[in-house]
Amino acid sequence: MKRAFNFNAGPTALPEDVLKKAEKEWLNYNGTGMNVMEMSHRSKPYEEINNQAQALLRKLLNISNDYEILFLQGGASLQFAMVPMNLLEEGKKGYYALTGSWSEKALKEAKKIGDAESVVSGKDNNYTTIPDIKDLSSLENGSYLHITSNNTIYGTQWHETPKNLSIPLVADMSSDILCRPIDVNSYGLIYAGAQKNLGPSGVTVVIIKKDLLERSKDSLPSILDYRTHASNQSLYNTPPTLAVYLLKLVLEWADSLGGAEALEKINQQKAELLYHEIDGSNGFYNGHANKNSRSLMNVTFTLNSKELTDAFLAEAKELGFIGLNGHRSVGGCRASIYNAIPLEHVEKLAQFMKEFRTR
Numbered sequence: 312m313k314r315a316f317n318f319n320a321g322p323t324a325l326p327e328d329v330l331k332k333a334e335k336e337w338l339n340y341n342g343t344g345m346n347v348m349e350m351s352h353r354s355k356p357y358e359e360i361n362n363q364a365q366a367l368l369r370k371l372l373n374i375s376n377d378y379e380i381l382f383l384q385g386g387a388s389l390q391f392a393m394v395p396m397n398l399l400e401e402g403k404k405g406y407y408a409l410t411g412s413w414s415e416k417a418l419k420e421a422k423k424i425g426d427a428e429s430v431v432s433g434k435d436n437n438y439t440t441i442p443d444i445k446d447l448s449s450l451e452n453g454s455y456l457h458i459t460s461n462n463t464i465y466g467t468q469w470h471e472t473p474k475n476l477s478i479p480l481v482a483d484m485s486s487d488i489l490c491r492p493i494d495v496n497s498y499g500l501i502y503a504g505a506q507k508n509l510g511p512s513g514v515t516v517v518i519i520k521k522d523l524l525e526r527s528k529d530s531l532p533s534i535l536d537y538r539t540h541a542s543n544q545s546l547y548n549t550p551p552t553l554a555v556y557l558l559k560l561v562l563e564w565a566d567s568l569g570g571a572e573a574l575e576k577i578n579q580q581k582a583e584l585l586y587h588e589i590d591g592s593n594g595f596y597n598g599h600a601n602k603n604s605r606s607l608m609n610v611t612f613t614l615n616s617k618e619l620t621d622a623f624l625a626e627a628k629e630l631g632f633i634g635l636n637g638h639r640s641v642g643g644c645r646a647s648i649y650n651a652i653p654l655e656h657v658e659k660l661a662q663f664m665k666e667f668r669t670r
């Protein structure tokens with residue numbers, strides 16, 4: 312059976328080994344005679360899946376015991392609201408670095424909940440560059456600084472996080488978590504919808520520093536209070552059991568490859584193939600992101616006319632490449648090359664780009 316060359320922005324491909332393992336266990340998970348979907352979330356086998364997924368993520372991202380790991384629902388979009396609901400303090404502001412549409416949305420939600428403002432924005436240059444936050448001291452009285460570590464739509468990524476920050480750093484890592492090693496200790500909270508690098512949609516990972524849990528107020532609805540999920544091992548209400556199980560399989564796969572360091576090397580190799588073709592094309596392909604802000608995960612580029620773009624996308628589709636249309640706000644093309652996208656598929660795309668250009 313032929314697998315698609317899947318360059319979707321998310322949900323996207325899962326590692327083939329993960330799908331095969333799930334298939335093998337589909338009717339009879341670990342001798343239970345049940346699919347994971349059919350089990351009680353209070354059962355021992357499910358509790359083990361939940362614990363193993365947490366332990367694997369802790370190992371892969373080197374997360375210390377100062378942090379809780381939560382598996383929630385509602386996507387990253389619910390975190391746009393839960394972050395300010397739980398972390399905004401009386402008389403203080405939530406600060407946002409605007410680097411694309413997702414950070415704009417995060418700020419918009421925060422403003423509905425309390426006092427929030429942007430401290431820096433890349434909007435004027437159409438989000439081609441990750442802007443510098445020049446005056447960190449001006450943030451001293453904030454409750455937190457929110458960044459979007461990878462901008463899925465524009466194809467930009469933070470390569471260095473703000474240093475010497477006196478307030479907690481909050482990051483939406485939906486489209487680049489586990490694409491490289493990170494120092495979790497420099498963050499107060501990290502969140503990520505799973506459907507790009509971690510598994511299927513339906514589960515959202517939140518990594519939160521334990522001392523920040525003290526900020527949540529009793530007036531919050533229980534389900535929106537991080538403390539509820541932390542004190543119930545993410546089993547307060549019925550979790551997305553199948554999604555957590557697949558997340559566990561993806562983490563096992565990532566571990567078997569050598570973890571975040573190994574994944575970063577492969578990701579650099581994949582991204583380099585496409586950026587090399589763009590840079591060597593003499594302006595036939597134009598990268599959207601400035602070089603120092605380029606994403607390892609989403610490679611965005613345009614061609615010089617609508618006719619050429621349409622021809623490129625039509626031919627690509629014919630050859631089995633899926634999901635190469637750019638987001639409507641940027642146009643052109645986007646190749647999303649998350650962890651699970653095989654190197655050979657990216658090589659095939661780079662080869663096609665070269666052939667198309669040469670012709």
Ligand code: PLP
Pocket residue numbers: 321385386387388389413459461462463464483484485486504
């Ligand atoms: N943040 C980023 C960086 C994203 O790429 C996305 C979705 O593509 C979201 C947030 C929204 O995620 P969800 O659909 O899980 O709410």
